[in-house]
Structures are given as C-alpha cells and as structure tokens.
Amino acid sequence: MIVTHLELTDFRSYHRLQLDFDSGLNVLVGQNGIGKTNVVEAINYLSLARSFRTANDALLVRRGSELGVIKATIAQSASIRRITIALSGNGKKILINDKPVTRLSELSNVANVLVFEPRDVIIFDDLPKARRKFLDIALIKHSSEYLDAISRYERLLKERNEILKQERVNLMQLEVVTEQLINASQPIVIWRAKYLINVNSVINKVLKAIKGSEHHAKIEYLPFTSVGPDFLIKAKELYDRTKEGDLKRKVTSVGPHRDDFRLDLNESDIAAFGSQGENRLLAIALKLSPYFLIEEKEKRPIVVLDDVLSELDNDTQDKLILFLMKLDQTFITTTTYKRQSGTIYDVGPQGIQRRLGYGN
Ligand SMILES: Nc1ncnc2c1ncn2[C@@H]1O[C@H](COP(=O)(O)OP(=O)(O)OP(=O)(O)O)[C@@H](O)[C@H]1O
Numbered sequence: 001m002i003v004t005h006l007e008l009t010d011f012r013s014y015h016r017l018q019l020d021f022d023s024g025l026n027v028l029v030g031q032n033g034i035g036k037t038n039v040v041e042a043i044n045y046l047s048l049a050r051s052f053r054t055a056n057d058a059l060l061v062r063r064g065s066e067l068g069v070i071k072a073t074i075a076q077s078a079s080i081r082r083i084t085i086a087l088s089g090n091g092k093k094i095l096i097n098d099k100p101v102t103r104l105s106e107l108s109n110v111a112n113v114l115v116f117e118p119r120d121v122i123i124f125d126d127l128p129k130a131r132r133k134f135l136d137i138a139l140i141k142h143s144s145e146y147l148d149a150i151s152r153y154e155r156l157l158k159e160r161n162e163i164l165k166q167e168r169v170n171l172m173q174l175e176v177v178t179e180q181l182i183n184a185s186q187p188i189v190i191w192r193a194k195y196l197i198n199v200n201s202v203i204n205k206v207l208k209a210i211k212g213s214e215h216h217a218k219i220e221y222l223p224f225t226s227v228g229p230d231f232l233i234k235a236k237e238l239y240d241r242t243k244e245g246d247l248k249r250k251v252t253s254v255g256p257h258r259d260d261f262r263l264d265l266n267e268s269d270i271a272a273f274g275s276q277g278e279n280r281l282l283a284i285a286l287k288l289s290p291y292f293l294i295e296e297k298e299k300r301p302i303v304v305l306d307d308v309l310s311e312l313d314n315d316t317q318d319k320l321i322l323f324l325m326k327l328d329q330t331f332i333t334t335t336t337y338k339r340q341s342g343t344i345y346d347v348g349p350q351g352i353q354r355r356l357g358y359g360n
C-alpha cells in the first residue's frame, strides 16, 4: 500500500500542508527542527492512531490551535481510501471514507505503517519491554488469532495479580487461574518462537544485501520456559517454584509478559559488542522484517525510517538506499542528502518543496 496524498491542518508545526507522494523512496531533507519528523509522524499516526513520540495527543495539535487534522489518501491495489483524523484536547475522531471508525483494527487494515524511530537504535540494549512491544505489535498486525491469545493472557494475568493482592489469598482460586494462565501462555510462546525464526531469516537477507554474505545474525528467543512438547509440565513446575515468592511480592513473576529475545551478530551479542552502526543496521533490519512476512503483497506496509542514515558509513548508506528503493513506499528523513535516488522533498522555513530532477 502507499500514501498518495497527505494534508495537515494545525498538526505540530504545520498550519497547512498539502503533499502528493509517489511509490518508491521519498526523502525528506532539511535542517534540525524544521519539521521532517512531524510529517512522518503524521503518516505513522494513520496506522494505529498513536504517535511514536508521545502518548499525549494534545501535543500534536499546533500550539495555539484547538483542532489538528490529518487527511490522507491510501491506495491498496485498486482500492483508494481516504482517512481523516481530527485531534483535539478532548480526544480524536477517525473517519475512513467519511464513515466513523469504531475499531482501531479497521484503521491498520487500511493504513499499515512500519516505523523505525531514532530510539530504536538501542532496541537490542533497551529494556526487554521494548523488544516485547516490537514482537507484540508485529504479531498483532500479523494475525487476529494472536491478538485474541494475548488479550486472553493479559486478562488472566490481571486476574491472577488481583488474587495475589487479596488480604487472605484464596489458594484454590489461585490454583485454578494459574492453570488457565499457563494454558493461555502456550499459544503465545509458540507464535513468538515461530515468528522469530522467520524474522531471523529476513534479517539475514537484509544483512546480506547491505553488508555481504560473510556477516550473519542469529536471533535467540528467550521464553520464560522452554517451548517444546513438555511446555505445560515445565511451566507448571516453574509456577509451583515461584508461587511462594509471588505470594510475598503480590505479583506474577514468570510468564510471557517477561519474555525476551537477543541477537548475535557474527557470534557476539550485539547489545554488548556491536558498534553504533551495527546496532543501527540490525535495528533497521529488525524493524523492516514484518514487511517481508506479510504474504499478501498488496497489504505490505508503508515504511517510515526517521533519521535513518546518521552513523552509517557511505557505502552502507548507498546499499541501504538501494535496498529501500525496492520496497513499495518508504519515507526517510535526513539532514543531508547528496544523492539523486528517490523523490526528494526539501523541507524549509517556507514549506516543503518537491525537488525537480530526473524523471520529474
Ligand atoms: N504542537 C506543536 N505546535 C507547534 N510547533 C510544534 C509542535 N510540536 C512540535 N513543534 C515544533 O516542530 C519542530 C520540530 O520538528 P521536527 O521534530 O519535525 O524536526 P526535524 O526536522 O525532524 O528535526 P531533526 O533533524 O532535529 O530531527 C520544533 O521546532 C517544535 O517546536
């Protein structure tokens, strides 16, 4: 899918902005603080109605204005859909083709956007929560079955934690809910294990295209207990062992909500040994991987890579750009761009200008 038209009204620093986009690579170039990320933030907002920079939607409305609006046209094969999102201090209104949206999943079906944000550079060295978030978002978009499984698990986890917080814990009730929780965790770890195997192979393809075949990456899933035919028995043993501690601390200490994964680049843990450039490249490959794991080609997401080129050497930048040009539609932001590849937009104090060049 691609976004063909974007209109911002009182969104972030823009009073009014109208842009048309082509498929392929779109490059937003301009100095610090000029409004490049503001544009890609709006594009990303189309997918989950959430900003990657803030949880506070009020910050997205231009200072001094009451209402901010994002309008976009999304083309997916032959179907063209218009999304309108109105943001204000009292919440947001979302329309697809002028009809109100009731479920957010409707939105991500129409506009699926993958984003690499500057903070993702440290994803391998970040808290496990950041890696679980990546996995959960990717899998939720991948399958509604996963969404059902994780919702059920989270409901049971909350229930178990509430039981643990009772003044006199009902041990029978704890036993019943623990068993339900273990059963609910099985599909989650199976999904995660399978998905990470696929992510691993995509990451290696990206790495090969950019760095050559002598490099290789290996993702290791770190589930709370081993995933195998004896999963239920092993998990039960683990919950038995941690029960006393859970009763004391009044919280569930083990389960998929504590899962993690790590990545080795050429046999060494990237978080501990990788250079900044290596971390950046592998983080980009990780964040891009869901793109290649969507079977229906027309549903492949729009890719947003905010401030992607910094810290990468020239050769890596060239190869990355060549790689990105093959995707349906990619947006990158950068402060300097000496290349001709892609459609270039100069972001300046007077607005955004599409640069005329070859093929325009
Ligand atoms: N709600 C808002 N109202 C008005 N201006 C805003 C609002 N939110 C952010 N801005 C302004 O937008 C500017 C930042 O824009 P943006 O983050 O897009 O810059 P950038 O071009 O990505 O810069 P960098 O290269 O440093 O990442 C800041 O000057 C900020 O004050």
Ligand SMILES: [Mg+2]
Pocket: 036, 037, 038, 306, 307, 333
């Ligand atoms: Mg920026």
